[in-house]
Amino acid sequence: MDYWAFIVATFYLIGGGLAVNILFNRARPFHKWLIGSTIIALSTHVIWLYQNIFLINGQSLPILNVVSLIGFLIALLSAIMSKRLNTGVLLPVIFGFNIMNFIAVAHFPSHFITHLExxxxxxxxxxxxxxxxxxxxxxxxxxxxxxxxxxxxxxxxxxxxxxxxxxxxxxxxxxxxxxxxxxxxxxxxxxxxxxxxxxxxxxxxxxxxxxxxxxxxxxxxxxxxxxxxxxxxxxxxxxxxxxxxxxxxxxxxxxxxxxxxxx
Known part of the structure; x- marks a missing residue:
């Protein structure tokens, strides 16, 4: 069981919940909490990617790892542009997608070793x-x-x-x-x-x-x-x-x- 995947999913869940709250609350009382949880979610996501893709005997790139890497890129870019472009409405969808992927990763572990070096x-x-x-x-x-x-x-x-x-x-x-x-x-x-x-x-x-x-x-x-x-x-x-x-x-x-x- 990949417990680290559940940790990352938990922070995405917190961030997604805060993002939904902000969407329906003009006062935006949890905006700083959203920023903090998003930073932690992305940071733990990077750690998970490093631990699960870059192995001693090569790079592990099964479909769920690749999807997780793409999900990280999408979440990172969306979080960066959310304030300037007012696209915060997309964050719950993106975070929700990453949560589902990490649940799948935890239940369907797999390896596809390649040697990109x-x-x-x-x-x-x-x-x-x-x-x-x-x-x-x-x-x-x-x-x-x-x-x-x-x-x-x-x-x-x-x-x-x-x-x-x-x-x-x-x-x-x-x-x-x-x-x-x-x-x-x-x-x-x-x-x-x-x-x-x-x-x-x-x-x-x-x-x-x-x-x-x-x-x-x-x-x-x-x-x-x-x-x-x-x-x-x-x-x-x-x-x-x-x-x-x-x-x-x-x-x-x-x-x-x-x-x-x-x-």
Whole structure:
């Protein structure tokens, strides 16, 4: 039993609970407590990642460890930008995702040993892939927030929370900044994959490359449509979610079936 995983999950649970309280309380009495619990959660998360990924005989990168690493990147970036961009509404969702992942880690321990120190080029490819997915996942969450604000405005309804939401145009601008950064990182991921991976289209890996390329095309069309044709509203929300879903299937589809379902 991975008790350290439960410790990290506990601090994320505290942070998520405080974040929810702040969303429905204009006075925000627990804001400093939220900052403290978030720092502790992220710090313990880093310790867990170091203990469970960087082993003596190599790096352990089963699907749950990879998801945990991505979850850390998403939580870190979201926490950093939450005050400036008023995206604190996303923190409970992100923290909740990390809690569920750590519960899964505690109940389904697994190892997938690799040796990135022998192949640093492949390590750079993996790092680019993780950063691309983390950035584009945040873009998906921002797209959902955009859809929520747009829905409340169209139906002349006040937000359910007491937290001030960012202006619609500001949020849309931020969304496309994240999509553009993620698109560039995804492009670099594909390029390094073509250069450094000999088996990129081999049996068992071909679907990952194909789905990633399709997702890249969807993001490219989305960026082109927004900046040249002025696409906005529900169209960009749906397209962002579709592209993110394709990327998720590419990154984790077969590994989830093999490592979690079939074990």
């Amino acid at each position: 022998i192949h640093p080029a492949i390590g750079s490819h993996i790092l680019l892939a993780l950063l691309a997915y983390a950035i584009l996942s945040i873009a998906s969450l921002l797209a959902l927030q955009l859809a929520y604000i747009n829905y409340r405005l169209k139906n002349h309804k006040r937000p359910l929370t007491m937290t001030n939401m960012p202006p619609l145009m500001t949020l849309e601008k931020i969304l496309f900044q994240f999509i553009l950064i993620g698109f560039i990182l995804l492009s670099c991921t594909l390029i390094t994959g073509f250069i450094f991976l000999d088996d990129m289209f081999a049996q068992g890996n071909a679907h990952k490359a194909i789905l990633s390329i399709i997702a890249w095309i969807v993001y490219a069309i989305l960026l082109w449509g927004h900046y040249t044709k002025g696409w906005r509203g529900q169209l960009i929300v749906y397209t962002t979610i579709i592209a993110s879903s394709l990327l998720t299937l590419a990154y984790f589809g077969s590994r989830f079936v093999r490592e979690i379902i079939l074990n």
